[in-house]
Amino acid sequence: MADKSQLLRGILEGCILKIIENNEIYGYQIAEKLQMYGFRDISEGTIYPLLLRLEKNEIIDFTKKESALGPKRKYYKLTAKGRDELRDFYSVWCEVQNGMNLIFKDEKRM
């Protein structure tokens, strides 16, 4: 029941949007930040399909900059639609979080 991957699937996009919010950042950096925040199983391979979907839905945009390693690197940023999505996600997250905290607090008392 405590399937972390199922829980992650629902919130990962929101986490990515928050990380991108104030930074122009590329995929590997996003994965590193997620790992730094405790999402240790998340690699760039996990988030790349999500970034593609966000790009397709015009929630994020990118600019390509030269890279010393190989192909031009994609640096992602939020679009106006992306900022709205992030705001909505955070609102839903707060609601869920409050509900969960109340359940665990109240049930613990009983």
Add this chain to the structure above:
Amino acid sequence: MLSVKAMRDENNRLSEKLNSEYAKIYIDFVCYLRVSALSEKQQEDVCSDVLEIFFDWQAKGKTANEMVVDYKKFADDIIAAINPKRNLLSIIKEYAPLILDVFGFMLTIDFVFLYLPKIISGNNPSTYDYSLSQFVRNLLIFTVAVGIVTYIGKNSFSLSKKKTVKKTTRFYKGFLIGSTIMFFISTIFILLNKIDNIILFSFSMVLTIRIIIVFWIYKTIYNVINVYSTFNSKSVKKNHPSNKTLL
């Protein structure tokens, strides 16, 4: 914006800098994409992104299997995220050059083997007759070729994994597959002979020769332009920073 061909050339050039482990997976990945529903532009965009990812991992000393457990699932997730929409027009646009190429090649082969000997021996046929058997044969060749390429592409990740199979098992399996294929080919050729006299349409021989000449002139010019643009893009990229050898 780069053309699809220029993107492909650039991706091919960059992929040569991958180490052997990543290069092998990249090749399987590209084969898998080539038989997916993604357009050529989408394929090259994804290849460029995946190369960027692989170079990052390679530079950090990570192994490919450490970063992704199932590369087929990774590819499927990417394709699902892009969710390509194909309509009839886009499918026709994609396959039309291939169909024209097959038609041009088969017309040339038919002319060289069926009609040229007659012309040389002085028995000048006035028309090129395209029979039902030729149509069925060409359709079968096209279908089998596309089927083989699609099978190899769809199974690129599993086919490249080493399997320990006994030599005798491999021999019997190969013999069975080979015999079955030969049986079907022989049966088809026998049946095709029966419909060889059903003519679908005829061209005048002069028109046929002109079509063949125009086709090969077009192919030659197309190949020369491709070689020239590839050579050009390699010269321009010669001093690019990404030409450093990666660790």
